[in-house]
Amino acid sequence: SQQGEEDPQALSIQEGENATMNCSYKTSINNLQWYRQNSGRGLVHLILIRSNEREKHSGRLRVTLDTSKKSSSLLITASRAADTASYFCATDRGSRDDKIIFGKGTRLHILP
Amino acid sequence: DVKVTQSSRYLVKRTGEKVFLECVQDMDHENMFWYRQDPGLGLRLIYFSYDVKMKEKGDIPEGYSVSREKKERFSLILESASTNQTSMYLCASSFAALLLSSGVNTEAFFGQGTRLTVV
Numbered sequence: 682s683q684q685g686e687e688d689p690q691a692l693s694i695q696e697g698e699n700a701t702m703n704c705s706y707k708t709s710i711n712n713l714q715w716y717r718q719n720s721g722r723g724l725v726h727l728i729l730i731r732s733n734e735r736e737k738h739s740g741r742l743r744v745t746l747d748t749s750k751k752s753s754s755l756l757i758t759a760s761r762a763a764d765t766a767s768y769f770c771a772t773d774r775g776s777r778d779d780k781i782i783f784g785k786g787t788r789l790h791i792l793p
Numbered sequence: 794d795v796k797v798t799q800s801s802r803y804l805v806k807r808t809g810e811k812v813f814l815e816c817v818q819d820m821d822h823e824n825m826f827w828y829r830q831d832p833g834l835g836l837r838l839i840y841f842s843y844d845v846k847m848k849e850k851g852d853i854p855e856g857y858s859v860s861r862e863k864k865e866r867f868s869l870i871l872e873s874a875s876t877n878q879t880s881m882y883l884c885a886s887s888f889a890a891l892l893l894s895s896g897v898n899t900e901a902f903f904g905q906g907t908r909l910t911v912v
Contacts, residue, residue, distance in 0.1 A: 712899065714900060714901075716901075721881075721906070721908075722905060722906065723797075723883060723903035723904055723905050723906050724836075724883070724885075724901070724903045725903070726900035726901065726902070729898065729899070729900055769835065769836065771901070773899070779823075779824050779841070779843055779887075779889060780826075780838060780841045780849065780851065781824075781826060781838075781885070781887065781901050782838060782852075783828070783835055783836035783837075783838075784835055785833065785834060785835030786835050786836075
């Protein structure tokens with residue numbers, strides 16, 4: 682399985698601080714994506730980074746990808762209470778294999 | 794807006810029953826997925842379909858089957874429900890990755906989930 686592993690499993694930070702979550706994966710990939718899940722709901726796509734990209738920004742989100750280390754990080758700057766959720770990385774191998782494989786997730790809790 | 798709709802939010806079934814979970818998407822996506830989500834285990838892929846009548850096993854296909862007779866609909870079937878299949882089931886759809894070079898985004902869109910309890 683190419684399942685990713687997020688690190689840490691759980692993270693609690695004060696509102697306004699930055700939150701960093703990491704993801705490691707096992708096999709070569711085409712794309713890596715990050716998703717958010719609010720409690721008991723479906724997942725919502727946050728950002729996609731292709732294997733030939735090293736960094737991507739979207740609003741308060743910054744994603745990096747290091748294919749040599751098979752790892753990615755998600756940085757959420759200036760965290761807000763509404764950022765409290767679980768965050769998952771997901772990988773696919775592109776046209777060789779379209780399956781999207783998820784990691785176990787990081788539970789982020791923003792303290793007021 | 795892309796919509797992925799799962800037929801039920803909550804379902805309670807008895808052990809041994811045949812259970813159908815239905816998923817419909819309205820974006821003409823080639824790919825559709827069924828995952829189950831359990832605490833501490835994240836999302837695990839049960840089955841994947843990349844076209845009508847085409848399917849591939851995921852990581853945990855045992856005890857499940859799927860059907861994709863139409864492009865917009867992907868059904869998950871529990872042939873004989875067991876208590877260890879109590880879980881949250883999530884359906885998703887996406888465009889095919891080979892379209893990525895055409896500028897199409899291959900992000901997955903999820904349904905709201907079905908919480909299945911087998912008693």
